[in-house]
Amino acid sequence: MLFCELLQGTGYAGDLSSDLVAQDLVYDSRIAEPGDVFVCLPGAAADGHAYAKAAYDRGCRLFVAERPLSLPEDAAVALVKNSRAALAVMSRNLFGDPAKELTVIGVTGTKGKTTVTHLIKSVLEAGGVKTGIIGTNGVHFGEIHYKTVNTTPESYEIQKTFREMVKAGCECVCMEVSSQGLMTGRVAGIQFQIGVFTNLSPDHIGPTEHKDFADYMHWKAQLFRQCDLGLVNFDDPHVKEITASATCELIGYGLSEGCAYRGRDIRLVREPGFLGVDFAGETPLGTQGFRLNQPGRFSVYNALVAVAVGQHLGISLPTAARALSKAAIPGRVELVDALPFCTVVLDFAHNEVSMHAILETLREYHPKRLICLFGSVGDRSQLRRAAMAQTAARLCDYCILTSDNPGNEDPMSILSDMEKGMGEAKGRYVTIPDRAAAVKYAVDMAEEGDILLFAGKGHEDYQLIHGQRVPFCERELIRHYAALRLGQPEAEDTVAG
Numbered sequence: 001m002l003f004c005e006l007l008q009g010t011g012y013a014g015d016l017s018s019d020l021v022a023q024d025l026v027y028d029s030r031i032a033e034p035g036d037v038f039v040c041l042p043g044a045a046a047d048g049h050a051y052a053k054a055a056y057d058r059g060c061r062l063f064v065a066e067r068p069l070s071l072p073e074d075a076a077v078a079l080v081k082n083s084r085a086a087l088a089v090m091s092r093n094l095f096g097d098p099a100k101e102l103t104v105i106g107v108t109g110t111k112g113k114t115t116v117t118h119l120i121k122s123v124l125e126a127g128g129v130k131t132g133i134i135g136t137n138g139v140h141f142g143e144i145h146y147k148t149v150n151t152t153p154e155s156y157e158i159q160k161t162f163r164e165m166v167k168a169g170c171e172c173v174c175m176e177v178s179s180q181g182l183m184t185g186r187v188a189g190i191q192f193q194i195g196v197f198t199n200l201s202p203d204h205i206g207p208t209e210h211k212d213f214a215d216y217m218h219w220k221a222q223l224f225r226q227c228d229l230g231l232v233n234f235d236d237p238h239v240k241e242i243t244a245s246a247t248c249e250l251i252g253y254g255l256s257e258g259c260a261y262r263g264r265d266i267r268l269v270r271e272p273g274f275l276g277v278d279f280a281g282e283t284p285l286g287t288q289g290f291r292l293n294q295p296g297r298f299s300v301y302n303a304l305v306a307v308a309v310g311q312h313l314g315i316s317l318p319t320a321a322r323a324l325s326k327a328a329i330p331g332r333v334e335l336v337d338a339l340p341f342c343t344v345v346l347d348f349a350h351n352e353v354s355m356h357a358i359l360e361t362l363r364e365y366h367p368k369r370l371i372c373l374f375g376s377v378g379d380r381s382q383l384r385r386a387a388m389a390q391t392a393a394r395l396c397d398y399c400i401l402t403s404d405n406p407g408n409e410d411p412m413s414i415l416s417d418m419e420k421g422m423g424e425a426k427g428r429y430v431t432i433p434d435r436a437a438a439v440k441y442a443v444d445m446a447e448e449g450d451i452l453l454f455a456g457k458g459h460e461d462y463q464l465i466h467g468q469r470v471p472f473c474e475r476e477l478i479r480h481y482a483a484l485r486l487g488q489p490e491a492e493d494t495v496a497g
């Protein structure tokens, strides 16, 4: 593609020859190749402008930057005001604006994004609409699955993935849109047909993320300034602020009166091997009974919005109900069929908000004892650890404190911060730093009627320890130790990592 065509819409300045040909775009000098356009991005840890020469040395001659670069004369530099925004526009140009060939749905909110995108995919595909998803669990479409670095990837990866999805016959893409993704322009220039708001509470506030809650909220609200229809949780205390600047049509879902999509008659169901919820969903096209394979009130919200999206795309209520009765999401309130006399749940809850949500939900099922195994990630706020531990101490009968992803921190110092929270809330607990040993302890202590929650790892198949990614699959370990406890000989073969 001609460099000047690629730059169309960026508002660039620079005296560029009209016959320069660009092969691809790249924003990391370490993977730059001859023919690539190197886009200099100012980052959190470094500034891409400082790596322009490295990209030149690897053969790049075409550059996009926010300020003049000191490079040999054969380099062509297009100057733009905001290089991340320019990357979004150029990526769209490079891949031929694939969003125009898809129905694009964006899901934002503090909790529930991954769950909701998977539920929407289940509902749409049950109605024959081939759908791709992009989010924390990676990219999924058809038989294709790959991981992403970010919940909302960089604009180049998004546009490239959209194009792959179109080629694979997808009609729709449902993606998680993080506040960081909105703030850093990763979804700039995409007009979403539907935007979904799940809920909002303080999170992602810190030196490399948002400066305060107002900033976090401002960027979440951005989705409703670039979509046609907003499906928003009317029961969330922050819905007014999120929608105040909306430019789209707004439709509410929730449990309160006035919601177009409303859940009522909620009944929590716990049966052997099953933990779920029944409810009636009122919609503009009629009322439908639902049984969800996922527990708790928050699952009703997640399901309602999936039904609403489905209805807007022509999926009937019985089809949506059938899909939701079977939908299971790896690592999100996932039931592990391991010990027949109690309920074992694997969940990604890794901060105070989601711990509170999942534990309160599980309490409502009246377990004999609610036992929770969890750790806290390293290299992040110390307050988060104590807060999580306090919440667990208040809501559980017993806690097993262990390691999550300690990262570059000493696991013992993370555990000591968690123990402070435990002590303040007078919780009963044991500390077992090695997570595999802690899993064994939890499995061995389980009794009839207990609910065991393994929190934090969810779908992850590794632990980050001292900068290393160590294989670790909690689901497999639970099954392994359960099989040992039940005297099943095949247990030896089931451990992964």
Ligand SMILES: CC(=O)N[C@H]1[C@@H](OP(=O)(O)OP(=O)(O)OC[C@H]2O[C@@H](n3ccc(=O)[nH]c3=O)[C@H](O)[C@@H]2O)O[C@H](CO)[C@@H](O)[C@@H]1O[C@H](C)C(=O)N[C@@H](C)C(=O)N[C@H](CCC(=O)O)C(=O)O
Pocket (backbone or CB within 6 Å): 027, 028, 029, 030, 040, 041, 042, 043, 044, 045, 046, 047, 048, 049, 051, 149, 150, 151, 152, 153, 154, 178, 179, 180, 181, 204, 208, 209
């Ligand atoms: C803190 C932050 O926002 N980091 C994001 C950022 O990377 P960065 O700012 O650290 O990049 P940098 O290291 O400062 O480098 C700046 C530029 O120089 C380039 N570079 C650097 C070194 C070199 O040798 N050569 C070179 O060209 C880099 O490729 C980059 O273009 O830009 C990268 C590319 O887009 C992102 O992958 C990366 O996300 C990191 C992994 C991250 O953790 N981000 C968090 C804050 C985030 O975005 N989280 C949300 C989740 C929120 C939720 O769950 O709700 C998300 O959407 O993932």
Ligand SMILES: Nc1ncnc2c1ncn2[C@@H]1O[C@H](COP(=O)(O)OP(=O)(O)OP(=O)(O)O)[C@@H](O)[C@H]1O
Pocket (backbone or CB within 6 Å): 109, 110, 111, 112, 113, 114, 115, 116, 136, 176, 198, 199, 298, 299, 301, 302, 331, 332, 333, 347, 348, 349, 354, 357, 358
């Ligand atoms: N609607 C909801 N409200 C509150 N909590 C929820 C909701 N849906 C799911 N959860 C809880 O939060 C956890 C994380 O859910 P999910 O991964 O879907 O959210 P997310 O927004 O993608 O989160 P993250 O940004 O941490 O990846 C779940 O495992 C569950 O315990």
